[in-house]
Amino acid sequence: MGAIVGAQSVLTDPADCWPYGYDNSRRHAPPLAVVFVTEARQVEAVVALCHEHRIPVTARGRGTGTTGATVPERNGIVIAFERMNRILRIDPANRLVVVEPGVTNQDLQQALARHGFFWPPDPTSAAVCTIGGNLAYNSAGPRAVKYGTPRENALGLTAVTGRGESLRTGVHTTKGVVGYDLTRLIIGSEGTLALITSATLKLTPRAAASRTLRATYRDIHAAARAVAAIMAQPVTPCALEFMDAAALDMVRRFSDLGLPADTGALLMIEVDGPADCVTAAAEAVSAAARDPGLLELRIAADRDEIAALWRTRKALSPALRHVAPKKINEDVVVPVSRMAEFIDGLERLSRDSAIRIVNFGHAGNGNIHVNLLVNPDDADEMRRAASCLEAVFDLVVRLDGTLSGEHGVGLEKRDFVDRELDPVALRLMRDIKRQFDPHGILNPGKGLPPEAG
Structure with missing residues (x-):
């Protein structure tokens, strides 16, 4: 390896390799070596x-x-x-940018802002996560409800297959149907098919203005009806986030929310667009949000009010870390029309298993972050949590949902995938994997359950 990248770019000491054996899950396995690459030909070799x-x-x-x-x-x-981690080319005229995979989401956004553009995917970890990781997981964030995921915002890739062969996928134009869509196939494949060495991304002009709204409801059913009504009218919000009663109760322990005492669910809504249209857009969304179960709807007038409205949502993550620093955080999606039914089911599972469950997420596309608040040192609680989690996944599939919206599958969900995918689909996916990676060296054991036998 040293002959390819230089001896100074290879780590082999176990202590040096140790930090590269984990991600943000609780799993860890130290590699034999860590190889730092700086260009595509090194990845190929x-x-x-x-x-x-x-x-x-x-x-x-x-x-x-x-x-x-x-x-x-x-x-x-x-x-x-x-x-x-280089930004290779910013092309405002064609609304595209070409980047290497190690560029962080935040650095890309800052560079694009100087040209009046942004790249829509905005994961919570945008300050530190990389574009390569965003593409590998198809990680999106709140803006996906209006602007789409990385799959909708990538034009093409260069990547290296499991044979060490480089290929180019996609186009530099907004239209193109020549051949199979390998770009969208590789995006979300978690490094099991090919390793991305550059990406051509589609840019979106920054909106001239935005409005922030906060709506509180008596219960999750009222909030879910409001979400369905909002998504059924012509103005699509650029963010539509929700917190359920358990999440609100969690934050109340640590922060003065300034919410009506009987609040059972909360929606945070943002709309954006031309300055002379954004007020009308906010009014249209407000009208759709006015379910009979609405308790209060506020529209922020300035930055201070925007910060005040977002305070409740931003207080949730610190509260969760304080109560359950090693919680199980799952990312699932159900149809918007069945979101209330899903939350009801989670409440039943919480009671039956005696596991506290807190839910929040991206309501506009039914992407819900299900948090099981557990203590990993309590064997009985972890046993009950494992059974509860299986039931959660069964409920998701029964409601025509999917087991992962943006966190990926990896190892955590691998053994549940066959509850969503049928045997024919799994067989075809394994065949595709073998075409890209005949010896199975690329991220083995991730994404798909092992073949029987």
């Missing part, structure tokens, strides 16, 4: 060598994922992309 010697390879950005997808094999290596 390293992967070709690993292909020849059957050495497992795990790609890593900054390790912010939550599913164990960047936890390496103990007998494998990590290819670290953090030094491959």
